[in-house]
Amino acid sequence: MNNPIFYIPKRIERLNQLVINENQHERCFSSILLIVWGGSGFIDVNKVSYSLECGSILAFPGTSALELRPQLGLHGIWIEYSALKQGQPEFSPLNSKLSPQLQASKQILSLAEDLYEAWSKPDQSQPFAVQQLFSGMLSELYNESYNRSLLQSSGTWLDVVLQYIDTHYNEDLTRSQMAALANVTPEHFSRTFRKATGQTFNAYILLLRIRKAQQRILTGVPNLTELALEIGYNEGTYLSRKFKQVVGLSPTAYLSKPKRIVALNYNHTASLRALEITPQLGAYSAWLESVDYVPANRRLFVENMSSSDIYASVASVQPDVIINYSQVTENKILLPLAPVIELPFKQMSWREQFSRIATIADRQPQAEAWLEHYDELCSKAGQRLDQAIGLRGTAIVWEIDERTAYCFSSSFGRGCQVLYGDLGFSPPAKIVDRGIADTGYIEASIEAVAEYPADHILITGIPSSPEGRLRLSRLFQSERWLSLEAVRRNRVYLLNQSNLFYGFDPLSTMAQLQVLIRALTS
Structure with a gap:
């Protein structure tokens, strides 16, 4: 395993106060960084002359042949720094990436000025300011150089x-x-x-x-x-x-004005409906359509639409705000129409998304009342579980298609947000060890479902094709499956309501709670 490398500054000087000559300069460092924030001038590196102006950045190894003549009109900083690593000194990865042609961002120039100030006037109350500023500046420089190399390659x-x-x-x-x-x-x-x-x-x-x-x-x-x-x-x-x-x-x-809202994801549409708001346009899941009548001209079938069709449909209702998950291509395209509130997928619970949407729609009291009611239902459900099964133990949720089975963490929903977050069940150790908390789900063959024991096994979706049902039937008849304690104790629950359990929103979650409690206490 390679040890991490840390870079520390050895010397920081202002350019207009600096004279560098290769014959007189003692090299006790591995790399040099030059940043210009004003004026103009020249530097010779390995007998090549470079023109310097505002925004110029130059990085090169400390072994380079250098000559920087006195230039009072050149403003910026000169940084000599080294790597902390055993053995031979490591040259900075910036040395091969930056040239005077790169224009420094305002953030980098600001960091450079702050770094010189912290270096030249140490503040005893902030003993790590130099290291923090230097590391931040190197990171920002590397990110910009990466974008430039990406541009050149792509x-x-x-x-x-x-x-x-x-x-x-x-x-x-x-x-x-x-x-x-x-x-x-x-x-x-x-x-x-x-x-x-x-x-x-x-x-x-x-x-x-x-x-x-x-x-x-x-x-x-x-x-x-x-x-x-x-x-x-x-x-x-x-x-x-x-x-x-x-x-x-x-x-x-x-x-203060009432907002015309467009929701491009059915989970966010359901959050609005829980607040008794019908969006100007909304994406509706099959389950939500089955329980909530909405006129056809208010529905948006995102899955079957091109980006241009989505743009035209959204433009036609003149929205004040658009809600969608983050990192969706259409979000940038819709920028001319309205602000797009991006809610990060898998990083926010359904409660957090619901509360954020309530803030956008100015319905915070309604959201708080809804969540309070839901928590009361969870409390009553917990009492029923205490009577029916006592200690909760572990539970696993499977959704099975024609060839593959998927189990989930609470961040992906599928009822797991209810089981693990509200009812006190735990995920089995095997899926925890496989890192389900980071990935959100685990994929397995249908036959491998029997290799994941749990006190309670819930199956929210089953295959629709004859081939898939045959494979599932073989699983249920296998010796490994029949030996599972959950199977022997009749704690396998075949729910087969994938449309309902696909939702990760207030309405779906409440319906999932009701279905789960009926199954677990029956």
């Missing part, structure tokens, strides 16, 4: 630029900087960018900032001045003016 410069903008939108980005990142002319950048996004570069930055502001307003806004600084403006009044330019309303008016 050729899809627009994707890299859009990703960069998405993470640096609150900085002072310019068209020239982005064209340099893409390694194209500013004119070509503008033509391609507008063709792909439908907007100029400056209009896109404005839209992205205002959408981010809307997201923050909808999910818990700081005061207007703090929000302005957060998204890249200097004052709240300027943000308010730009906000009204894009949205047509002031931030205060936008927050």
